Amino acid sequence: MTYSIVGADLEAGEVGCAVQSKYFAVGAVVPWAKAGVGAVATQAAGVAAYGARVLEQLEAGAEPAEALRRVLADDDGRETRQLGVVTADGRAASFTGSECNEWAGDVQGPGFAAQGNILAGPEVVAEMERAFEKTDGPLAERLMAALEAAEAAGGDRRGRQSAAMVVERAGAAAEIPEGIDRVLDLRVDDHSEPIEELRRLLGIHTNWRIASEAMAFYERKDFEGGIELMLRGLEGNSDPPGVLRYQLACFESLAGKRDAAIEHLRAAIAADPSWREAARADSDFDPLRDDPALQQLLNG
DSSP, X not given: OEEEEEEEETTTTEEEEEEEESSTTGGGTXXXXXXXXXXXXXXXXXXXXXXXXXXXXXXXXOOHHHHXXXXXXXXXXXXXXXXXXXXXXXXXXXXXXXXXXXXXXEEEETTEEEEEESBSXXXXXXXXXXXXXXXXXXXXXXXXXXXXXXXXXXXXXXXXXXXXXXXXXXXGGGTSTTOSSEEEEEEEOSOSSHHXXXXXXXHHHHHHHHHHHHHHHHXXXXXXXXXXXXXXXXXXXXXXXXXXXXXXXXXXXXXXXXXXHHHHHHHHHHHOTHHHHHHHHOGGGGGGXXXXXHHHHHTO
């Protein structure tokens, strides 16, 4: 009823899991991750508690396949289970029980394990493997590409309902305001197009993450660096909530780029009119307060 992929990005220190299923709120059961340790998917006749137990085994030093074996050892229903695991350093393993509904199977490679059951066929996990290995960019983007490729190959034979993705990064707790290593936790619990909805949410998350990273440039008054970061973030990005364009306009205002700032603020307001009220009270636009074009935009 599910296809999933667990992956690790050794360079970024990230581990994560992405999943889609014809099952309500699959994100509450299947995906597990712990920074510096690994990621787990527990599905088919899934037991959510196995996610934490496998991570405990990995943290204690067990090899991935051994961790799965230990967790399933006393389970009389183990042949109905399917699990995938990857460690933070890229070792991977999967288990597909002999009583999982067809088609069921798995594939592993450096830094990932992909698995699924009640699928259209083996091409579904094969396409997850291909997409994960061929896609560039952050781990979340590679996991997302794997889900999209799986769906294009036929996906869950029964249809679609929910999807989820979690990513943790070692050291993130010391870097982000939330004080935890979980840098991404997205769930689509019940939707006619869960993959597309997860993609939309990932886009919003990415935009806000870039805006958050820009604060380091803002605090040291490196406005040109902030502009460069925002422009990179906007490449190939429609920026539906306008957050990047608003942030870019702030940096441009502070850098003395009046025309560009007003142009990007106008684009942000077009995406979300609430940015107009935000700009009225935002001191970042004080250098432009005497500009008739800004006055007209804010009073429009």
